Amino acid sequence: MISETATVSPVHRTLAAELPRRIGRQVTVQGWLHRRRTLKSVVFLVLRDRSGLAQAVFTGPEAMSVADGHPEETVLQITGTATANPQAPGGVEVTSPTVAALSGPAAPPPFDLYRPSVPATLPTILDHAPIALRHPLLRAPHAISAASVAGFRTTLDTLGFTEIHTPKVVASATESGANVFAIDWFGSPAYLAQSPQFFKQAMVGVFERVYETGPVFRAEPHDTARHLAQYTSLDAELGFVTDHREVMAVLREVLAGMTATVGRQAGEACALLDVELPAVPERIPEIHFAEAQELLAAHTGEDPRGEPDLAPAHERWLSQWALREHGSEFLFVTGYPMAKRPFYTHPEPGRPEYSNSFDLLFRGLELVTGGQRLHRHEDYLAALAARGESPEPYAGYLAAFRHGMPPHGGFALGLERWTTRLTGADNVRRATLFPRDLHRLTP
Amino acid sequence: MISETATVSPVHRTLAAELPRRIGRQVTVQGWLHRRRTLKSVVFLVLRDRSGLAQAVFTGPEAMSVADGHPEETVLQITGTATANPQAPGGVEVTSPTVAALSGPAAPPPFDLYRPSVPATLPTILDHAPIALRHPLLRAPHAISAASVAGFRTTLDTLGFTEIHTPKVVASATESGANVFAIDWFGSPAYLAQSPQFFKQAMVGVFERVYETGPVFRAEPHDTARHLAQYTSLDAELGFVTDHREVMAVLREVLAGMTATVGRQAGEACALLDVELPAVPERIPEIHFAEAQELLAAHTGEDPRGEPDLAPAHERWLSQWALREHGSEFLFVTGYPMAKRPFYTHPEPGRPEYSNSFDLLFRGLELVTGGQRLHRHEDYLAALAARGESPEPYAGYLAAFRHGMPPHGGFALGLERWTTRLTGADNVRRATLFPRDLHRLTP
Incomplete structure (x- = not known):
């Protein structure tokens, strides 16, 4: 029986x-x-x-x-x-x-999969992703992605982090009012989460060190080679930091772990794509936003001082500079003006127009954003008031801070963007199995 | 500088x-x-x-x-x-x-966090999750969840699987017309994905063996202790199988890996919750659906023969029976009638009213569903025709099968349900950090 x-x-x-x-x-x-x-x-x-x-x-x-x-x-x-x-x-x-x-006779693929190069345009590849991705050159970035995420998790596991799974549907579009997708939630309005920011901060109160690797959603009206409407965000957050520097030190370990795991687990994919893995310096060079602007003013013939952010061309210049001066493909730019950072950003002590935040530039592009967050309830209220925002929609978020939260910070790294940079791809969609964007909802 | x-x-x-x-x-x-x-x-x-x-x-x-x-x-x-x-x-x-x-003076928590037991009802806990989860008894299930997912991934990594990240927004509500959440996608209708089923099958064509650990969405109108509108699905799919037995063998390894990892990484949480980890037998006992019905008819005083599914009471009885007769807390029930399985299910050779599918019962409840899938294009067309469905909405899904797909199968395990069973919790919401359901969209 x-x-x-x-x-x-x-x-x-x-x-x-x-x-x-x-x-x-x-x-x-x-x-x-x-x-x-x-x-x-x-x-x-x-x-x-x-x-x-x-x-x-x-x-x-x-x-x-x-x-x-x-x-x-x-x-x-x-x-x-x-x-x-x-x-x-x-x-x-x-x-x-x-x-x-073992199968029926196969219909001809949309293009020859056996050719050493890919004889198809990106739209053809995306339209026929389930078959196109079988081409070794098109499959390879996804092997690199998988190894990257494995390296991210293993590194953080070793550092005492706990993995979390948080809601992708939220009641209010808090982090930024624009660019959210609306959902009908049993007849009530709701939104796809743009990031696990609030949840991961709250969970610092429970596990101190947490990470999540999951989808986030941006209703980006931009049709560019860099924008996706869904991407995989590698998020980490840790408590009991002194300032953003400890977050940067954890990020350095994560990058080293990701790179090493890619080399170990996706070596063939790297060889196929001629990927040169970056060396992650023991100490990634670091420059303050204000000093970066001085440098740009002195050397580029432009004067960006007074601007609250870096232009893409300036990010590229600074990346080149870090490579030339410090032999590093990575560069931390710290201290971004508060005006351009989210309200939960911790200001820089003594220079409150700047922040304890950072971007990590990698091969000319911003790859990671992070920083220290506010951790006192009254600081949140003041920050929202300063921006003319009511604390009411943030009530659930703010609650945790009324009950004791340590100084903390974290970062978010876009997986597809990382893989794109690593493989030198011309479009982030080549590092995304089934991209979702302004125009694409299938396959 | x-x-x-x-x-x-x-x-x-x-x-x-x-x-x-x-x-x-x-x-x-x-x-x-x-x-x-x-x-x-x-x-x-x-x-x-x-x-x-x-x-x-x-x-x-x-x-x-x-x-x-x-x-x-x-x-x-x-x-x-x-x-x-x-x-x-x-x-x-x-x-x-x-x-x-290091923080401001904390406001009093919603209930005393230092008491050995939890002096609060579930709604209070859920309303104040960011603070309530700090209680060691309420935090513990989530440490067990994290270890479980780690064990899932490590086991599959060892078996040559590749991790994938697939869209959570889809153009049509294919797998089941009901219970989907509608989204406004740049002005077009779209839906939250109920499972990565179609994507993971397509990716068998690329990587042969794939897994995903991510959110899935069910617009469940049921307000029960078992239903969530978002949960974490642990999905695996593998090609070049002979039938569903090889899928079951992989699942057995996964369960052993998850249990071992929970013991190793979340031992304290288990001790705190008096969790007794199940022994995963080298061979999990297995009974065919038809034989299970015979057994129930012979021993329970009821006669379920002719029914296309097992009643919850019958699942409990079979679980007890497996424990008594085989000393196993796990039981595979195989061969479920095709009438109750999705259209992509592979029928049982020689008995086409039954299927090459299975449920895994664990401590009285269905924990995992899986099976062998159809892999020939013509079989899909026939299966849809037999159900009176048009192949048109499935065009993107079916494309992969026109281009050569191997015999394959897979399974899906609900993380929160697993943790709930393991910890003996009375409600799946105790194994979910921030549950989403019919009535709950915050915090």
Whole structure:
């Protein structure tokens, strides 16, 4: 009447990457027919599996005819002998093979997936993402993303952080009134969360050190290579800091952990994309916003002093400067003017027009924003009053601060933006499996 | 002009749990004032930090008066000497202390956080979550959740899975027309995703083995102890399976990994909640749906044969039976009737009214649903036609299957439900930091 669950494996599958270790033995490989090459007296079938490519060689009219009948992208199982051949991918191929189809014959893909480069435009790739992403060059950024998130979490786990899962639907559009998506929540108005900011701060009161890796939503009306309406935010927040410097020190560890994990777990993807992983200096160079403006005024022929933010061109210049002067692809710019930071930002002691906040520039672009937050209830009330805002919509958020919160701070890193920079992609959509933006809601 | 980032730690903080290793030395502890006890000639301040409790002892009128001035939940920094005392928590206390407040004086919490049990109802707890969750008993389930997710990911990483991040906003309410939240997407209608089902299947075509840990949304009109409108779904999907048994074998590994990680990383939380971690058998017992119905008919005095699903009472009976007969708190029920499974479910070969699907029962409740999926394009068209559905709204989903997909399957595990069962909580909201449901959209 009852049986027990076992790992049922009627065939022992050998992955393509394992073939060199099985030379001389009978093997079964399974994968997508990546490329079929029919010559006069031989048919080569190259299978693609998650580990790489495996070539099988069919000779003789009957075997050749069977092999020739499968369109590319059909899922096949091939059994034969693993045989050394220096010309084959990985130095080994499957000889005397028999083949069976595990899927129906595949329809032609939107473009050739076997070509070394990608013969398709970005819209074609995005329209056909489930198939297009099978191309090794288009898949690779997502292997790098996965390794990056793993590195983010592992580093923070080691530092005593706790992972949290917070609501993506909120009652009021607090952090910024604009750019929110409205939802019908059982007949009541609600909004998609633009960040876990308020929740992660509240959870500092519970776990002291928390992180979340999850989706955030911005109703960005901009149709650019950098904007997404949903992206993956890597958020961290920690209590009992002296100021933003300790947050920056944690971020430095996180970047080192992410980079190392990418190198270790996504080395092949990096090689495929010619990714050069950045060195993360023991101490990332750091420059105050005011000093950055002095530097720009002295060297660029422009005078940005008085501006409350850095122009993209100035971010690029400062990145170049950090590389030249400090040999670093990363640069912390600290102390951004309060006018341009959210109301919960902690001002700089002694220079309250500046803040205890930072941006991290990486290869010319802002990658991370963070800083110390206010932690006293009365400071929040004063900050909101100074901006002419009522505390009422923030009541739930502010409650935690009435009951004792330590000095704390944190940061948020956009995963897709990180992967885009790392791979040198021309569009953040290449680092997003199924992008959502102003014009795109499918697939 | 430029300085470099360092780990700025003006004080070296000692965590409560580290105190026993620093006896005789000067220490600084930081945390929330968990409990203040004022006796005739001594004031005890017990601080709570992320590692546990630390007691400081103030004697003499002046010190006592200072210590007595801080309301509970105020964030304090206490410096003094770590001194052995068998009566103190952890066998050590801080003597000759000085104290400084790191927050303003805390307002009284909604209920006493220092009491060993929780003197508050669930609505009070949920209304004041940011403060209520500081209670060690209310925080503990979330430490168990965090460890569970870590175990889920680590196990799948080891098995060659790749983590993915998929859209939470979709163009059509495909998986089930009901219970979806509508969004205004730049003026177009859209919906919150009820599961990553379609995306994870498509990604089997790219990475073969994928997982996602993210929010899913159900506009559940039910106001019960089990239903949430947002929960965290732990999803996995793998290709090149023979049938659902290989999916079950992976799930078995995942459960073992989750349980082991909870034991290792959240042992204190388990001890606090008297959690007895289940043993995960090498082979989880398994019973076919039809046989389960025979068993129920023979032993329960009811005859469920002909019903397309199991009643909750029957799930409980089967769980008890598995414990009694097989010594297992887990039971796989396989082969659920196709009539009650989603259209993408693979039928059972030879008995097409049944399916290659399964539920995992754990301590009387369904915890996981999974199974083998259809993988041939024509099978999808036939399955939709048989249900009288048009393939048109599924076009994006179905595309992948025209281009070669291997036999595959997967499962989804609700994180909050898992934690609820593990901790024996009476309501899934106790395993959710900030629940979202029919009536609750804040905090």
